[in-house]
Amino acid sequence: MFMGSSSFISMGKALKKKPPNTNADARRLMFVDSIIKADSVEVVQLPNATNLMDGTLYAIFDGKLYLIRGIQPNVHPVSLFVNNTILNQSFLATFKFDVIFIFTSIVFLEPDKFMSMPQRIYELYRSGLNESQGHGALEAGTFALWNNNVDNIQERIRYLCETANPSEAKDPLIKPNMSKFRAMLEYKVQCLEKAARNSNIMMGPYCQSNETSNRDNVRKHYITFQDSKLRSFAWSVISSMLNAEARNCLIPSNASMADKQAVEGANTSTKPVIKSGKKPKQRKIAVASGTVSITTFFKPAL
Known part of the structure; x- marks a missing residue:
């Protein structure tokens, strides 16, 4: 398990690299994946696979996406005990995320048409009302995932879809194969x-x-x-x-x-x-004198 600082970046425009901000307001990310050994990661806003018009936060490490889930700071303050460590609301849990879910949601917006993936992304974020709502960051983030072939998404989408032009084309016309x-x-x-x-x-x-x-x-x-x-x-x-x-x-x-x-x-x-039809009996567990009990964390303040 890795816990490190994070910095937020926007996919709408390129930013110069700079050391991560380590001020008192910085949040800590808890990675369940034990192979991650780093001091800092980048946090980006990308489309929510459930609703492509909404953005959600992901952490990026070594070319992989991690969906940020769990505790919402200042919204649902809780305390967790993980490996005998108290984690409060300043910690967020992250889980490895497969970008195939985002692009599956995209292709099934128009499942009966042959369209290239860039065209589908343009249609999603720049057609009619959607363009006026300002989804530039989500559009840029989606293109970044596609153009950088995150999780080998281009090859996987081509395999999962029917194509209408030669596979050698950079962006073939595709239609999902159910x-x-x-x-x-x-x-x-x-x-x-x-x-x-x-x-x-x-x-x-x-x-x-x-x-x-x-x-x-x-x-x-x-x-x-x-x-x-x-x-x-x-x-x-x-x-x-x-x-x-x-x-x-x-x-x-x-x-x-x-x-x-x-x-x-x-x-x-x-x-x-x-x-069970019987009422269970309770018995007190003997502990050494002076041992701090977890129940002390839940006693009402005097």
Whole structure:
């Protein structure tokens, strides 16, 4: 886990490189990816894959994008305990992001037309009302992702789409191939399911807990993954990374189901159902004298 300072840059115009600002107002970014070892990263505003007209913040490190999520400073102040470290609202969690979601949302705005990707971006941000709303930074950021071939996006889009002119062309006319895009999303769903199982990520929306014993000092629970609910939850995560047009074309009807139920269940920290008819007994855990308890952080101020 890496924690470092960050600086915000705009994709609308080139900026001279300068040392990162380390003043008292600087925010700290927490990277879950342990391979990141750096003192500072750049933060940019790029399109939100769910709504391409809205911008959201991403961190850039070594040519990879990391979506900034979690704690919102001065909006939802909370304290987290990570590896015995207290993280307050000045920390933001970042997660590796695949830009394929942004461009999938773009191509499915006009899924029946052969258009080059630059033309699709122009149509998105410069047509009619959209042009007057001033989305220059989002347009520039999208072009930067495409022209710099972040995550090999150009080759991947060409593979996932049908082309109307020779593949040697710099920007061929493309139209999304439904079956290929669905297969790509299916693969991502399978990866999420596998990651949840391998990492023992247990959450209420797709896990069930059954009490196997309830003695005076020992309570055992057997927690199992429910395959259908886990799959629905994985689909809900994937669908939440796409706009409405892409979801309507790509998300299967039996997966769009629990979209809201699964996500809302995760957001409200739904607990697994514990089947027990006995009232559990509580016992005090002995600790060394003078040891600071975590409960001291939640005592009301005098």
